[in-house]
Amino acid sequence: xxSSTCSGGNFTSSLGTLVEQENPAIMTxxxxxxxxxxLKGSLTPPSNCPSAKVLNFSPGPTNLPSAVESTILRRCFxxxxxxxxxxxxxxxxxxxxxxxxxxxxxxxxxxMDVPPEYEILYTQGxxxxxxAAVPMNLCPDKDAKATYIxxxxxxxxxxxxxEKYCTPTTISSINEDGSTFTTFPSAERILAExxxxxxxxxxxxxxxxxxxxxxRLPVFDDVDNTTVPPLVVDASSxxxxxxxxxxxxxxxxxxxxxxxxxxxxxxxxxIVRKDLLGQAxxxxxxxxxxETNILAENVWNTIPTFxxxxxxxxxxxxLDQGGIEAMEExxxxxxxxxxxxxxxxxxxxxxxxxxxxxYRSRMNVPFCVAGGDEELTNLFVxxxxxxxxxxxxxxxxxxxxxxxxxxxxxxxxxxxTVVLANFMKEFAALHSISKxxxxxxxxxxxxxxxxxxxxxxxxxAIFSTSPTGVDMALTLPKNFKPNRYTKISGGMFVPPSLAxxxxxxx
Numbered sequence: 001x002x003s004s005t006c007s008g009g010n011f012t013s014s015l016g017t018l019v020e021q022e023n024p025a026i027m028t029x030x031x032x033x034x035x036x037x038x039l040k041g042s043l044t045p046p047s048n049c050p051s052a053k054v055l056n057f058s059p060g061p062t063n064l065p066s067a068v069e070s071t072i073l074r075r076c077f078x079x080x081x082x083x084x085x086x087x088x089x090x091x092x093x094x095x096x097x098x099x100x101x102x103x104x105x106x107x108x109x110x111x112m113d114v115p116p117e118y119e120i121l122y123t124q125g126x127x128x129x130x131x132a133a134v135p136m137n138l139c140p141d142k143d144a145k146a147t148y149i150x151x152x153x154x155x156x157x158x159x160x161x162x163e164k165y166c167t168p169t170t171i172s173s174i175n176e177d178g179s180t181f182t183t184f185p186s187a188e189r190i191l192a193e194x195x196x197x198x199x200x201x202x203x204x205x206x207x208x209x210x211x212x213x214x215x216r217l218p219v220f221d222d223v224d225n226t227t228v229p230p231l232v233v234d235a236s237s238x239x240x241x242x243x244x245x246x247x248x249x250x251x252x253x254x255x256x257x258x259x260x261x262x263x264x265x266x267x268x269x270x271i272v273r274k275d276l277l278g279q280a281x282x283x284x285x286x287x288x289x290x291e292t293n294i295l296a297e298n299v300w301n302t303i304p305t306f307x308x309x310x311x312x313x314x315x316x317x318x319l320d321q322g323g324i325e326a327m328e329e330x331x332x333x334x335x336x337x338x339x340x341x342x343x344x345x346x347x348x349x350x351x352x353x354x355x356x357x358x359y360r361s362r363m364n365v366p367f368c369v370a371g372g373d374e375e376l377t378n379l380f381v382x383x384x385x386x387x388x389x390x391x392x393x394x395x396x397x398x399x400x401x402x403x404x405x406x407x408x409x410x411x412x413x414x415x416x417t418v419v420l421a422n423f424m425k426e427f428a429a430l431h432s433i434s435k436x437x438x439x440x441x442x443x444x445x446x447x448x449x450x451x452x453x454x455x456x457x458x459x460x461a462i463f464s465t466s467p468t469g470v471d472m473a474l475t476l477p478k479n480f481k482p483n484r485y486t487k488i489s490g491g492m493f494v495p496p497s498l499a500x501x502x503x504x505x506x
Contacts, residue, residue: 032378038385039378041395045388055416058391059208059364060237061259063411064310068317076309087309092299100305101298104312111315111324112239114271115246119294121270122303122311123255124287127154127236130255130268131161133288134232137272137280138199138253139166147171147194147229151214152181152207154234162202165281169195181210182353187218191228198229199279200252206238206363209396211353211405213238213361217249230276236260237363239269240318240410242328252276258307260363261410262314267307318410327410334408334417335362341421342367348428352403365406370431372402380404380427389420 032039045054056063063069076086090097105120114120123129135146143166148159150172162168171193173183184203185193194201206213220228230252235244239256253272259265270290277291286292286300293300318327339360342349350368353360369377381393381404392404406420 032375032382034378036378036382036385038382038390039393041393042385043390043394045385045390049386049388053388055389055412055419056391057389057406057408057412057420058394059396059405059407060257060409061265062391062407062409064263064314065317065411065413068310068314068411071313071317072310075313076306086306088306090305092302092305097305097308100309100312104308104315105298107312107315107319108269111318112244112271113246113324117275118246118271118273119277119290121272121290121293122298122308123268123270123293124266124304126265126268127234127255127257128157128161129288130234130270131158132165133270133284133290134158134200134202134253134255135162135165135168135281136284136288137290138232138276140279140281143167144199145169145195145197147190147198147201149185149190149201149203150174151184151204152210152212154207154209154236155202155204158202158204158234166199168202169193169198180352181207181212182357183359184212184214187220190218191220194229196229200232201229202232202234204234204236206235206361208237208361208364208405208407211351211361211364211366211403212357212359213363214359215242215362217245217251219245219248220250230273236268237409238361240314240324240327241331241363243324258311260407263310264307266304267311269311314410330414331362331408334412334414335360335365337414337417337421338365338367338406338408338424341424345424345428346432347371348432349424363408365408366403367406368402368404369427376431377402377404383427384420384423387423389423 037044043054043056043058053066064072076088078084078086085096087097087100090100101122104122108114108120123133125133135144138144139146146162146166146168148155148162148168148170150156150159150170159168159170171185171190173181173185175182190201203214205217217231217233228250231250232252233244233254234256235254236257237260239254240261244251244254251271251273253270253276255268255270256262257265258267258269262269272290272294277294280289280291318324321327321330339351339355342351342365343355348370350371351360351366369380384390384392392406393400406417408417
């Protein structure tokens, strides 16, 4: 099997010339306008796109499930005739909002099986706020020690912020190239290299930028967890997608920004073990001080009332779908679909993590097109945008690189993932490559026509209520004609494991 890892191989630069000779009227890869909205991160497809909804694969913020969004519209924005205020208009200390707050916390505790020795807080400031809040709450002064597991972009940012408030030791899994991450340090290495005087051990369980995920938190076998510093987990992008071993992994604090899997931007959930309270640096701002906010029952300041309500609705939906086990099954099915396609594309698509890796993220699937060929990648992004598929390349403060990224949070259904996968198959068939060792790579002379209002966008009428009704056979355009540069094999694409049947939120 051809390796799926992109090497940035040397693809022919004559693609546009070849295409122009055969079909001078159609758009070619090297004629994509570099200022095209799709290449600037636009999430709004063309006005002539008649699809029922935009398919948003953004790394966050992103959509919530359709059933959740419908419930939010009905419950949080009531008709005036009901003489009831929605949560956005409620005072944070009103009895009505108090009921919403208690319900949201109780549902979160039930969904994630949070033990009674943990408090659940709703805070502001996002993940970056917690990069500061964690050391400020657990380290009384700058001399206090902490251990940071650096496994990607977000844990790297966290330790830079922590250096202002404590003295961190780092255990890094950076590759020899000095810039990429494709693994996590093992539990054995953490145990051997952590500073025993650390107030905590910090890690990010899913690195969205790097596409690596720790599917289960580390458990330090044969070690009394009371002798190991408590674990602090940034679970912003994978919270509610898998179970948490709170006690076995000695979790002290877990925080999650809402705008990936549990709600809208503007609120961050912090789950903190009670025995860790009362250690804060005296300069910790009140709105970041865990103990201050717990004593004030989550309303020390005005928290985003609407966002709290949305998290509660999202937790209801998760329970309705079958709980955390069903969420994990669906996440696995969606990720397997895309990774399987990449693996069986004869090298047309690639991903930085080898197929044998146990750390491939289920939430964020990075992939390159034709070894990172810029012209074909740009054409891919534009054609996706024309069809209502957005978010594969967004504006970030990080280096763009060769990889696109499909984020598969709860707001992306299995059926929507199938739409992306089918487009990827069609695009690969039209631009497939043949590779011979030691020879120049040749790209197909066939290119995809610009999307039209009649054919470009998503037709949701083709969907069944479950993945079992989706035809995963390779479907080629009616006018597709193989040529001498095209290489398609019968086993090019393999159907994924099937996700459980979904239901609507009651």
